[in-house]
Amino acid sequence: MTEVQSGLPLVSVLISSYNHANFIEASIRSVYAQDYPCIELLVVDDGSRDDSVAVIQRLQEELGFNFLVQENKGLCTTLNEMIARSSGRYIAPLGSDDVMLPERLSLQVAFMEQHPETGICAGGILLIDGEGQPLSDRKQRHRPARRLDFDDLFMDRQPGPPAPTLLFRRSALEEVGGFDPSIRIEDYYVELRIAHAGYFIDILEQPLALYRVHGNNTYKNRRLMIDTELAIYKRFEDHPGYEATRLRYLNAMFAKVASEDKALAGELLAQIPWRSRNLKTLKGLWRYCFKRIA
Known part of the structure; x- marks a missing residue:
C-alpha cells in the first residue's frame, strides 16, 4: 500500500x-x-x-x-x-x-x-x-x-x-x-x-x-570491534569527555578479553596509564595472569 x-x-x-x-x-x-x-x-x-x-x-x-x-x-x-x-x-x-x-x-x-x-x-x-x-x-x-x-x-x-x-x-x-x-x-x-x-x-x-546470536556475529570479532570503537571516539576528540570515554572503554575491553586473547589484552593494557586503571583493570589482570584460554 x-x-x-x-x-x-x-x-x-x-x-x-x-x-x-x-x-x-x-x-x-x-x-x-x-x-x-x-x-x-x-x-x-x-x-x-x-x-x-x-x-x-x-x-x-x-x-x-x-x-x-x-x-x-x-x-x-x-x-x-x-x-x-x-x-x-x-x-x-x-x-x-x-x-x-x-x-x-x-x-x-x-x-x-x-x-x-x-x-x-x-x-x-x-x-x-x-x-x-x-x-x-x-x-x-x-x-x-x-x-x-x-x-x-x-x-x-x-x-x-x-x-x-x-x-x-x-x-x-x-x-x-x-x-x-x-x-x-x-x-x-x-x-x-x-x-x-x-x-x-x-x-x-x-x-x-x-x-x-550465532557464530558469525560481527561483535565476536573483538579486534575489529575495539579498533573501530576507538577510531569512532577519535572523531570526537575535541569533546571534553573524550579521554575519560576512551579510557573507560579500554579498561572494560581489557577485562573482557584478558582470558580469551592474551596478545590483544596486552596491547590494551599498554594503552592504560597507571593512574587510570580501576577495578575492571584489576579483574582483567587476574584473568590475564591466572586464567587459561579455553
Whole structure:
C-alpha cells in the first residue's frame, strides 16, 4: 500500500544480505508480517558465496519486492545506495539474520510522528539462537524506555539503541550524509553523528526485534570491534569527555578479553596509564595472569 493510499508515512526497509542463506527468509517474511501497511522492501545481495541469491529470488517471485545482486561493496556503501533508491520518510535497515516483531513499525512510526525532535527510534530485543529458539531468560536484556542525547551515547551514560531495531528519520540521516564507508561498524557512528546534529535517540521499552546470536556475529570479532570503537571516539576528540570515554572503554575491553586473547589484552593494557586503571583493570589482570584460554 502506498503513502497516498494509506495516508500513512512510507517506511523503507533495507536488507543487505551477505552469506545468510539459512536466515534471510525469516528476515524477509518478518517484514511482510508487519501490522503496519505502508512499507517498501529493498533487498540487495552483497556478493554472497552461499545459496542466499537462490533463496531471495524464490521469495521475490512470491512477494514482489525490489531485489538486486551485486559484487561485494560492503554494508555502508550498499545501504547508502539503497537509501538513494528508496522513497520512505523513515528508513529501517534490517540485518539479514534478524527478525522484526509484528508491531515494530506501527509502534515506531506512531512515536516518530509525534516527536519531530527524534532522529532515531529503537526498542528492545529478544535474543534467539541460530535455530531461531529463544535464549535462556538470564541472557535476555530487559531495559526501560529512555531518551539519549549525544553525551548520553558518547559517554555511555545509558545503554544505547539495539541495532536490529533502528528506525531513522530520513531527513536526519541525510543531514549527516548517511553511513560512512570508512567505519566498519556502521550503526554506532551514525547514531553519534545524528545525536551530535541535535536530534534525540528514543528507545521504546517494548521488544521490537529478534536478534540472532550465532557464530558469525560481527561483535565476536573483538579486534575489529575495539579498533573501530576507538577510531569512532577519535572523531570526537575535541569533546571534553573524550579521554575519560576512551579510557573507560579500554579498561572494560581489557577485562573482557584478558582470558580469551592474551596478545590483544596486552596491547590494551599498554594503552592504560597507571593512574587510570580501576577495578575492571584489576579483574582483567587476574584473568590475564591466572586464567587459561579455553
